[in-house]
Amino acid sequence: MTTTIDAAACHAQERAMERYGLALSFDDLRALEQLVGTKGLIVRREVHGTELRCLLHAGMAILVVWNPTTARVLTFLPRENACRGAWVANRIRKARKAGHKPRRRRFKG
DSSP states (O other): OOOOOOHHHHHHHHHHHHHHOOOOOHHHHHHHHHHHHHHOEEEEEOTTSOEEEEEEETTEEEEEEEETTTTEEEEEOOHHHHHHHHHHHHHHHHHHHTTOOOOOOOOOO
């Protein structure tokens, strides 16, 4: 069976290596996408349909841009953002566990 690797997957693999030191094969990326889709916590939904999701993988908090329509990881965001994403995801998890609905912040631009 021949697998064609699309440009988005190549971009995601490059960013995973650059930003987290993760050398992901195409199959590893697909397995990670399964985890992100099922266990990744939504940090923020963007206007254009993508989501920022936080996932704990290999002892690291990883922040990815996720496309729910195609169920694919588009890119990995830098570690500085991942720490913030993990903090937000942890607050959301605690609020849900306590039975509270987390508030959304409204930013004035």
